[in-house]
Amino acid sequence: MASTMQNNSMVAFQGDHYAFSEIAAKNYFGEEIECLPCKTFERVFAAVEGGEAAFGIIPVENSLTGSIHRNIDLLLEKDLHIVGETFLRIEQHLIAARGVQLKDIKTVYSHPQALEQCRNFLSKLDGIESVASYDTAGSAKMILDKNLRDAAAIASRRAAEDYGMDILCEEIEDIPENFTRFHIIAREAVKLGEPDKTSVVFSMKNIPGALFKSLSVFALRDIDLLKIESRPLRGRPWAYFFYLDFQGHPGEERCINAIRHLQEITSYLKVLGSYKSGQQQKTLM
Amino acid sequence: MASTMQNNSMVAFQGDHYAFSEIAAKNYFGEEIECLPCKTFERVFAAVEGGEAAFGIIPVENSLTGSIHRNIDLLLEKDLHIVGETFLRIEQHLIAARGVQLKDIKTVYSHPQALEQCRNFLSKLDGIESVASYDTAGSAKMILDKNLRDAAAIASRRAAEDYGMDILCEEIEDIPENFTRFHIIAREAVKLGEPDKTSVVFSMKNIPGALFKSLSVFALRDIDLLKIESRPLRGRPWAYFFYLDFQGHPGEERCINAIRHLQEITSYLKVLGSYKSGQQQKTLM
Numbered sequence: 218m219a220s221t222m223q224n225n226s227m228v229a230f231q232g233d234h235y236a237f238s239e240i241a242a243k244n245y246f247g248e249e250i251e252c253l254p255c256k257t258f259e260r261v262f263a264a265v266e267g268g269e270a271a272f273g274i275i276p277v278e279n280s281l282t283g284s285i286h287r288n289i290d291l292l293l294e295k296d297l298h299i300v301g302e303t304f305l306r307i308e309q310h311l312i313a314a315r316g317v318q319l320k321d322i323k324t325v326y327s328h329p330q331a332l333e334q335c336r337n338f339l340s341k342l343d344g345i346e347s348v349a350s351y352d353t354a355g356s357a358k359m360i361l362d363k364n365l366r367d368a369a370a371i372a373s374r375r376a377a378e379d380y381g382m383d384i385l386c387e388e389i390e391d392i393p394e395n396f397t398r399f400h401i402i403a404r405e406a407v408k409l410g411e412p413d414k415t416s417v418v419f420s421m422k423n424i425p426g427a428l429f430k431s432l433s434v435f436a437l438r439d440i441d442l443l444k445i446e447s448r449p450l451r452g453r454p455w456a457y458f459f460y461l462d463f464q465g466h467p468g469e470e471r472c473i474n475a476i477r478h479l480q481e482i483t484s485y486l487k488v489l490g491s492y493k494s495g496q497q498q499k500t501l502m
Numbered sequence: 503m504a505s506t507m508q509n510n511s512m513v514a515f516q517g518d519h520y521a522f523s524e525i526a527a528k529n530y531f532g533e534e535i536e537c538l539p540c541k542t543f544e545r546v547f548a549a550v551e552g553g554e555a556a557f558g559i560i561p562v563e564n565s566l567t568g569s570i571h572r573n574i575d576l577l578l579e580k581d582l583h584i585v586g587e588t589f590l591r592i593e594q595h596l597i598a599a600r601g602v603q604l605k606d607i608k609t610v611y612s613h614p615q616a617l618e619q620c621r622n623f624l625s626k627l628d629g630i631e632s633v634a635s636y637d638t639a640g641s642a643k644m645i646l647d648k649n650l651r652d653a654a655a656i657a658s659r660r661a662a663e664d665y666g667m668d669i670l671c672e673e674i675e676d677i678p679e680n681f682t683r684f685h686i687i688a689r690e691a692v693k694l695g696e697p698d699k700t701s702v703v704f705s706m707k708n709i710p711g712a713l714f715k716s717l718s719v720f721a722l723r724d725i726d727l728l729k730i731e732s733r734p735l736r737g738r739p740w741a742y743f744f745y746l747d748f749q750g751h752p753g754e755e756r757c758i759n760a761i762r763h764l765q766e767i768t769s770y771l772k773v774l775g776s777y778k779s780g781q782q783q784k785t786l787m
Contacts, residue, residue: 279734280739281734282734283571283732283734286567287618329634349614349633391736392736392737396740426721428730429714429720429721429727432713435714441710444742445730445732446732447731449563449564449565449566451566451677452677452679453679454565454679455565455681457729
């Protein structure tokens with residue numbers, strides 16, 4: 218990928234160093250890439266908008282817990298382009314300061330998604346409280362910084378290794394088929410590989426069978442749908458946006474036609490980006 | 503509603519007393535109803551399954567933040583029936599111990615959904631940390647119990663009044679059109695009013711255009727769809743369940759036919775319940 222990159226090759230991600238987003242960024246762009254840790258997803262978008270970083274990497278979906286809705290909402294609100302996609306197998310470990318033992322642990326800190334992915338494991342630990350924090354690797358760092366001897370974090374092996382902490386329990390996620398899908402975002406629609414997948418968001422006119430009609434736009438042209446997701450329209454209770462991924466890109470005539478057709482029956486339509494798909498996702502609809 | 507209720511009229515809800523779920527339960531069943539506070543949503547389901555409570559009340563969707571996925575997943579996993587639906591306007595307030603002032607506050611505790619609903623408000627409070635807790639009212643109680651003078655909770659007016667705490671800022675939710683939709687669940691498909699709405703969950707056969715075909719089942723019979731939501735199939739990355747609400751119930755011939763037709767093209771289908779719809783939701787698809 219390195220050849221297609223700009224001079225300013227900084228990649229913004231949410232979390233502390235060794236967060237899964239940073240690992241995914243290095244898998245995608247190469248180990249030599251410089252990564253910019255951001256406290257929030259809003260900050261990731263702002264760093265790309267403001268030119269501090271050439272790219273951002275954001276998790277959009279996990280195969281166990283579903284979509285990361287905050288990022289899906291930010292893609293709609295902000296004017297950035299999806300330019301790439303990558304997948305990462307997530308392995309969660311229970312991590313504590315050197316010498317701390319499992320029986321000492323009273324509190325487990327991690328990102329809510331990580332806590333959710335290890336729900337069965339955590340439910341078997343009697344009398345341990347789970348506390349949501351803003352980041353997996355950041356939880357490990359916090360335990361180290363505060364020298365907590367009765368707390369553990371759920372985070373990556375890399376966080377444990379680089380912070381010099383112990384792994385108390387390995388691969389504690391409930392189901393090992395645990396993958397996270399990331400989007401690469403940029404100010405311009407730069408090409409990182411041949412695009413073959415497109416993400417759009419739309420809201421429908423209040424007409425009977427509107428959702429059925431909007432999907433028919435793709436079905437009638439044999440365009441495969443990869444994903445559909447509804448999100449509430451803020452300020453209009455029980456009205457929804459629909460996020461849809463389909464196979465193809467606006468260089469193909471049938472896709473141009475589908476998008477034009479979709480425009481006829483939607484009150485709002487935005488193409489979030491066309492990009493080369495990662496290797497994980499299958500066509501299922 | 504009281505006349506249709508069983509002898510054992512306890513209603514299980516997640517959270518501490520004065521949580522929004524309890525307020526919604528009292529609106530629906532009447533003030534005299536006894537409510538059973540449960541620490542987790544799993545406990546609510548278990549209380550109903552085990553007969554400790556005749557009904558459970560669970561939030562399934564908020565008009566600002568979207569679905570409460572854990573409950574949507576539990577409806578699939580557990581063998582309970584949706585028997586009713588109710589809506590509650592959510593007003594969030596910043597609550598602290600008596601005499602504490604806004605300038606003293608360093609930490610704001612609340613349920614992640616409540617923090618999310620007040621995102622703009624919180625982002626304007628400089629240097630204040632938001633901490634996710636398991637409950638809105640429970641956060642207020644924790645502040646009182648620990649006598650915290652530098653912390654506030656986001657919770658209901660009722661929690662402030664009944665715990666004798668001060669409201670520092672009123673109606674701090676970003677958008678006042680903030681409604682939560684609740685389901686009433688029970689062991690048996692009891693009738694609480696004339697059913698006119700049905701919730702189903704299904705996964706699709708791996709055939710081209712499967713989603714389009716499954717929606718056509720309803721469109722071809724002029725049955726209005728009220729809601730569609732995808733959730734990952736645990737253990738099968740990037741395969742999804744679809745949750746769908748439609749107008750009608752299996753007493754109607756066209757609905758019987760639609761469900762039979764849906765069975766032909768799905769690999770899994772479960773009817774979660776038919777129930778009298780609450781007053782809020784509009785037909786939008």
